[in-house]
Amino acid sequence: MTDQDQKKRQTSAWFSKLQGRICHAFEQLESEAPASLYGGEAGQFEKTPWQRGPEQGGGVAALMRGRLFEKVGVHVSEVYGEFSEEFRTQIPGAGTDPRFWAAGISLIAHMRNPKVPAVHMNTRYIVTTQDWFGGGGDLTPMLAEQRSDDAPDTIRFHASMKAACDAHDPDYYPKFRDWCDRYFYLPHREEPRGTGGIFYDRLNSGNFASDFAFTKDVGKAFLDVYPAIVRTRMGESWSSDEREQQLIQRGRYVEFNLLYDKGTTFGLKTGGNVKTILSSMPPIVKWP
Amino acid sequence: MTDQDQKKRQTSAWFSKLQGRICHAFEQLESEAPASLYGGEAGQFEKTPWQRGPEQGGGVAALMRGRLFEKVGVHVSEVYGEFSEEFRTQIPGAGTDPRFWAAGISLIAHMRNPKVPAVHMNTRYIVTTQDWFGGGGDLTPMLAEQRSDDAPDTIRFHASMKAACDAHDPDYYPKFRDWCDRYFYLPHREEPRGTGGIFYDRLNSGNFASDFAFTKDVGKAFLDVYPAIVRTRMGESWSSDEREQQLIQRGRYVEFNLLYDKGTTFGLKTGGNVKTILSSMPPIVKWP
Numbered sequence: 174m175t176d177q178d179q180k181k182r183q184t185s186a187w188f189s190k191l192q193g194r195i196c197h198a199f200e201q202l203e204s205e206a207p208a209s210l211y212g213g214e215a216g217q218f219e220k221t222p223w224q225r226g227p228e229q230g231g232g233v234a235a236l237m238r239g240r241l242f243e244k245v246g247v248h249v250s251e252v253y254g255e256f257s258e259e260f261r262t263q264i265p266g267a268g269t270d271p272r273f274w275a276a277g278i279s280l281i282a283h284m285r286n287p288k289v290p291a292v293h294m295n296t297r298y299i300v301t302t303q304d305w306f307g308g309g310g311d312l313t314p315m316l317a318e319q320r321s322d323d324a325p326d327t328i329r330f331h332a333s334m335k336a337a338c339d340a341h342d343p344d345y346y347p348k349f350r351d352w353c354d355r356y357f358y359l360p361h362r363e364e365p366r367g368t369g370g371i372f373y374d375r376l377n378s379g380n381f382a383s384d385f386a387f388t389k390d391v392g393k394a395f396l397d398v399y400p401a402i403v404r405t406r407m408g409e410s411w412s413s414d415e416r417e418q419q420l421i422q423r424g425r426y427v428e429f430n431l432l433y434d435k436g437t438t439f440g441l442k443t444g445g446n447v448k449t450i451l452s453s454m455p456p457i458v459k460w461p
Numbered sequence: 462m463t464d465q466d467q468k469k470r471q472t473s474a475w476f477s478k479l480q481g482r483i484c485h486a487f488e489q490l491e492s493e494a495p496a497s498l499y500g501g502e503a504g505q506f507e508k509t510p511w512q513r514g515p516e517q518g519g520g521v522a523a524l525m526r527g528r529l530f531e532k533v534g535v536h537v538s539e540v541y542g543e544f545s546e547e548f549r550t551q552i553p554g555a556g557t558d559p560r561f562w563a564a565g566i567s568l569i570a571h572m573r574n575p576k577v578p579a580v581h582m583n584t585r586y587i588v589t590t591q592d593w594f595g596g597g598g599d600l601t602p603m604l605a606e607q608r609s610d611d612a613p614d615t616i617r618f619h620a621s622m623k624a625a626c627d628a629h630d631p632d633y634y635p636k637f638r639d640w641c642d643r644y645f646y647l648p649h650r651e652e653p654r655g656t657g658g659i660f661y662d663r664l665n666s667g668n669f670a671s672d673f674a675f676t677k678d679v680g681k682a683f684l685d686v687y688p689a690i691v692r693t694r695m696g697e698s699w700s701s702d703e704r705e706q707q708l709i710q711r712g713r714y715v716e717f718n719l720l721y722d723k724g725t726t727f728g729l730k731t732g733g734n735v736k737t738i739l740s741s742m743p744p745i746v747k748w749p
Contacts, residue, residue, distance in 0.1 A: 238749070244748075244749075360730075361729040361730070361735050362735065420745075424742065427715060427719070427746075428719060428739075431715070431716060431719035431720050432719050432720075432726065432729065438720065441649040441720065442648075442649070447649050447650065451716075451748065454712065454748035455748065456747060456748060456749055457708075457745070457746070457747050457748075458715075458745070458746045458747075458748075459744060459745050459746075460532075460739065460742035460743065460744060460745075460746075461526070461532075461744055
């Protein structure tokens with residue numbers, strides 16, 4: 174096995190392992206959620222393996238429609254093949270050789286309780302004639318009073334992401350936080366999508382082990398902080414007016430993902446797994 | 462007044478007149494809708510004038526949130542100015558002189574009753590160093606059994622559009638019907654948005670009077686056929702399962718408008734009136 178094959182095997186194995194841990198943590202929360210606020214049975218993840226095509230890889234989509242987690246997808250994939258002519262020039266290292274390999278984990282959670290923020294996390298490892306890591310995690314509180322830098326959930330989320338960053342490079346957090354703010358922004362609304370987090374791409378410091386360790390730490394930080402935020406908030410009741418605010422705020426999520434998100438539009442326009450990509454859409458949305 | 466100014470005045474006046482007639486017809490239907498199926502008061506249009514900026518024109522947004530018409534926008538605009546560097550090369554006749562003038566009417570109706578199809582209609586007149594008409598109308602039935610070429614509402618809608626076309630040129634209907642089918646298509650779903658209608662653009666036969674008459678006939682055909690379809694269907698009751706199907710089908714509408722529709726994406730990315738553009742979003746949508 175080549176050195177590069179080893180890296181592929183390690184990263185792909187990590188994304189799968191992280192998927193398992195996150196699904197477990199989320200199912201745990203599902204079962205702990207107070208019955209007084211959340212009717213019905215606790216949900217469980219349905220895992221659906223899919224193939225991209227012969228010799229092109231595939232993935233495992235894990236989707237839960239629960240009582241606390243109204244809709245959450247935690248997907249892993251490992252795909253490979255050749256970029257089309259159109260995309261070769263757009264992807265680093267693919268101009269001379271169109272072959273690629275990519276693995277990653279992608280998560281979006283839409284919660285029933287408008288007081289529990291929605292969240293997104295995604296990390297990936299991509300190999301062309303170059304190789305790099307990318308990803309991040311960001312929080313999207315639904316209620317106006319929570320959508321500020323100094324709201325408690327936001328402070329907590331950022332602190333966790335900062336700690337993961339600081340353990341590797343003091344420049345990471347300020348740089349990746351700013352990148353996140355610029356990326357998750359709706360210019361037509363002049364609004365940020367949420368209250369940020371971190372976003373990084375094309376990370377290759379020259380030291381694979383260290384970059385991989387950082388990417389693992391981002392996943393672990395997410396696994397540490399988001400369930401903690403959910404556990405803090407899930408016992409709070411909500412009004413129908415707050416639910417309404419949430420459904421409207423979700424519309425911004427849809428607008429961002431379909432108008433601007435590179436992962437979504439790239440995936441949909443290049444024959445990605447449509448069902449998996451669009452499983453990130455909120456379960457119910459209003460544009461009143 | 463120059464000849465070109467006359468054309469602008471006539472077209473803009475027509476779009477406003479058509480807006481008035483359509484709003485009147487829709488309010489009439491709102492008031493006729495049977496109370497046994499549609500609770501609450503009959504809706505009325507709220508008309509909101511808006512300005513694009515100093516010396517840049519504006520429009521009148523007419524929006525009704527009713528009991529039969531769950532959400533319907535019938536908007537007119539007359540805007541002018543200069544295209545940005547970026548768009549000059551993309552718009553016919555704007556390469557040498559960036560000034561433009563554009564007027565039009567744009568309508569999308571989302572109905573409460575899943576048995577009543579949603580509908581879209583838009584016609585416009587655009588002037589750069591060239592000038593042309595564009596537009597069309599198309600039907601989007603919500604229930605699977607209505608989404609075929611030989612469903613009654615679809616046959617009726619097409620017959621009306623065909624008559625408007627045939628009165629001007631026997632080639633129009635087949636050409637504009639095909640154009641509509643190609644345009645309102647979701648490649649990622651491999652699904653048409655609806656059951657078609659007509660779509661045309663850059664229409665300039667060399668005879669303004671005739672092209673304008675055709676564009677007026679498209680508007681009149683719409684005003685003739687869509688209220689008739691609504692009147693036929695609005696007395697039919699529906700099940701919660703059919704309502705669910707409708708809310709899911711609306712998600713395709715959102716996907717199309719944000720991923721592919723040139724009017725929407727162009728408008729949002731070039732400083733259009735965001736509120737008016739996004740008033741076409743369905744009031745409530747599900748991605749279960």
